Structure formats: C-alpha cells, structure tokens
Amino acid sequence: MAKPASYKFCFGPWNISEGGDPYGPTTRPPQTFDWKFDQLKKLGYDAMMFHDDDAVPDIDGKSSSQVIKEAKALKKRLDDAGIAAEMTAPRLWFSPQTIDGAYTSNDPKARQYAIDRSLQCIDIGKILGTDLLVLWLAREGTYLRESKSGKKSVELLVKAFDKMLAHDKKVRLAIEPKPNEPMDHAYVPTIGHALAMAQLTSDQKRVGALIETAHCILAGLDPADEIDFAMAFGKLWSLHLNDQNGLKFDQDKPFGSANLRSAFNQVRVLERNKYGSKGEYICFDVHPFRPTKVEHTLAHLDNSRRTFLRLVEKARSFDEAKVSQLIGERDYQALDQMVIEHLLGKD
Ligand code: XUL
Ligand code: MN
Numbered sequence: 001m002a003k004p005a006s007y008k009f010c011f012g013p014w015n016i017s018e019g020g021d022p023y024g025p026t027t028r029p030p031q032t033f034d035w036k037f038d039q040l041k042k043l044g045y046d047a048m049m050f051h052d053d054d055a056v057p058d059i060d061g062k063s064s065s066q067v068i069k070e071a072k073a074l075k076k077r078l079d080d081a082g083i084a085a086e087m088t089a090p091r092l093w094f095s096p097q098t099i100d101g102a103y104t105s106n107d108p109k110a111r112q113y114a115i116d117r118s119l120q121c122i123d124i125g126k127i128l129g130t131d132l133l134v135l136w137l138a139r140e141g142t143y144l145r146e147s148k149s150g151k152k153s154v155e156l157l158v159k160a161f162d163k164m165l166a167h168d169k170k171v172r173l174a175i176e177p178k179p180n181e182p183m184d185h186a187y188v189p190t191i192g193h194a195l196a197m198a199q200l201t202s203d204q205k206r207v208g209a210l211i212e213t214a215h216c217i218l219a220g221l222d223p224a225d226e227i228d229f230a231m232a233f234g235k236l237w238s239l240h241l242n243d244q245n246g247l248k249f250d251q252d253k254p255f256g257s258a259n260l261r262s263a264f265n266q267v268r269v270l271e272r273n274k275y276g277s278k279g280e281y282i283c284f285d286v287h288p289f290r291p292t293k294v295e296h297t298l299a300h301l302d303n304s305r306r307t308f309l310r311l312v313e314k315a316r317s318f319d320e321a322k323v324s325q326l327i328g329e330r331d332y333q334a335l336d337q338m339v340i341e342h343l344l345g346k347d
Pocket of ligand 2: 212240
C-alpha cells in the first residue's frame with residue numbers, strides 16, 4: 001500500500017499574539033520575532049508565513065535597497081534554521097494611505113501605493129524563496145454602499161492583479177476571501193467570488209485561492225464544501241485552518257475548538273483530494289484566547305496541529321466501505337450516528 005501522505009505545517013508571527021481586542025488592552029507581553037522564530041521547529045512546524053512587514057519591519061520608512069538587504073538577511077536565517085517561507089502578503093490595512101481602501105480606494109494615489117507595495121512584496125517573496133502571494137483584501141469593500149461602485153471595484157481589483165502578474169512571471173496569487181470585518185461588506189466574500197475574479201485576469205492559471213475556516217463560517221458556508229469547491233478547480237493553494245463559533249467577530253479559535261465534526265469533515269476532504277501533494281502547507285491562522293497566561297502562549301498552535309493529526313487518523317480509519325453501503329441504502333440516520341461514534345472513539 002502507498003505510504004499515506006504526510007503534511008507540512010506553518011503559522012505566521014502574528015499568530016503568537018498578545019490578547020488585545022477593541023475593548024481592552026493586551027493581556028500578555030509581546031514576544032520578539034527571534035523568540036517566535038525559535039519556537040517554530042520545536043512545535044513541529046516547517047514553515048512561516050510573512051506579511052511584508054513581518055519580513056521587513058517598518059517597511060514603509062525604508063529604501064528599496066534596505067528592504068532587499070533585510071529580506072536577504074532573513075532568507076539566510078531561514079536557510080540556516082531549515083525553515084521555509086510559505087508565502088508573503090502585503091499588509092495593506094494598517095497604513096494611513098489605505099483608510100478608504102487599497103486597490104479599490106477612491107483616491108488614485110492610495111491605489112498606486114497599494115500596487116507599489118504589492119510589487120515590492122512579490123520581490124520579497126522571491127528573495128525568501130516563495131512564489132505565493134496571499135491577498136487578504138481587508139479594506140476592499142464598503143461601510144456604506146453609496147461610497148463605491150461594485151463593478152468599478154472589480155475592475156480595479158483585476159487591474160491590480162494584472163500588474164502583479166506582469167511584474168513577475170512566476171508569482172501565483174492566492175486570494176483569501178472574507179465576507180466582512182473590518183468592512184461591513186467585502187467585495188470578495190467567498191471562494192466562488194475569488195475564482196470568478198481569476199477568470200477576468202490576464203493569466204487565470206496563476207490566480208487561485210486560500211481558504212480560511214473562520215471566513216467560510218462568517219459567510220454562512222460550510223468550510224469543507226468550500227475546500228471541495230476550490231479543489232475541484234485545482235485552485236486551493238493554501239489553507240488557514242482555525243475555528244469560529246457562528247456569525248460573530250472573527251474568532252480564529254484553535255482548529256476543532258468550536259465544531260469537531262466540521263473539523264473532521266475539513267480533514268476528510270483534504271485527504272480525499274490529496275491536499276499537500278503539490279507542496280501545499282497546512283497553516284493555522286489561530287490566536288490564543290484573551291485570558292491565556294503567558295506560559296501557555298503557544299498552546300493554541302500545538303493543540304491545533306495535534307487535533308489536525310488526530311483527525312487525519314480518524315479520516316483514515318473511517319470505514320468508507322460502510323459509508324458507501326449506508327449511502328446506497330439511503331440510511332442517513334445510521335451514517336450520522338456512525339460519524340458521531342467514530343469521533344467519540346467507538347469504532
Ligand atoms: C484576517 C486574516 C489574515 C490573513 C493574512 O482575517 O486571516 O491574517 O490570513 O493576511
Ligand atoms: Mn487568514
């Protein structure tokens with residue numbers, strides 16, 4: 001029998017966070033990048049995700065030669081530690097230039113800033129050895145519908161994507177949809193929207209998607225179905241597994257924390273579609289709960305990976321022949337109970 005696939009894992013420096021929320025200050029001291037970097041391998045992870053300013057802090061105040069110098073120094077550190085860079089992503093939602101949106105801002109100077117910063121982010125990715133540019137379109141949407149045109153915004157997004165595709169013939173864009181937060185309504189809320197947008201670009205083969213569990217749930221959709229949908233198009237190039245307790249603020253809970261059955265179904269479709277066989281990583285976009293003590297600051301990352309691996313075992317030991325039999329008999333009551341008892345440990 002062929003050896004079952006093994007998975008590669010990653011997280012970003014922002015996933016070791018300090019517990020601040022809009023209603024209160026941080027609850028843990030910040031950890032340095034160096035400390036986070038050193039924990040990665042110890043936790044059994046293989047790669048790190050980088051916003052452009054995770055890779056080069058205070059990026060806006062630096063000359064391009066300085067940015068390149070710092071990216072090269074980071075690449076050396078990554079190589080020395082045996083850590084890969086999974087992706088880079090322009091963090092376009094912090095800057096004063098993007099208050100009214102980045103690629104879809106009503107201000108042409110803001111749009112240019114967003115594009116210039118994205119092209120620079122592609123260059124950083126190239127130095128770090130990744131061709132994957134993740135685009136979470138945080139401020140591409142509206143607080144009030146009358147302030148922008150949806151059709152014009154699609155055109156502006158496609159124009160921005162085309163500039164990125166032309167800038168580097170190897171780069172692949174992975175759009176990370178999210179329906180809301182920080183915006184009231186985002187222009188690219190689901191995987192269907194992301195893949196439809198890909199069709200309008202100058203090189204649709206290089207435009208794909210990243211699915212985040214919590215973002216699917218915020219859109220009222222089933223994460224496993226979204227994964228299946230993207231993989232039916234060969235377009236799932238990265239994944240942010242986490243969890244989310246319904247239609248609330250973006251919670252980024254540990255994987256499986258709110259809905260273990262949904263987590264099982266996500267793992268089952270990943271297994272069925274052989275996610276990872278083209279080098280794709282399992283990334284956990286998770287955060288510690290606000291009350292977490294400093295000594296437990298890494299538990300959410302360790303736990304998410306452990307839960308994932310346990311669910312891989314559960315997916316592999318799920319009696320698929322029995323499933324087919326029950327489907328054939330249209331005995332969905334028995335199928336439902338079979339899933340529950342399998343997850344409870346009674347096989
Ligand atoms: C925001 C989110 C981001 C992206 C990376 O909800 O998920 O952290 O994953 O830019
Ligand atoms: Mn994410």
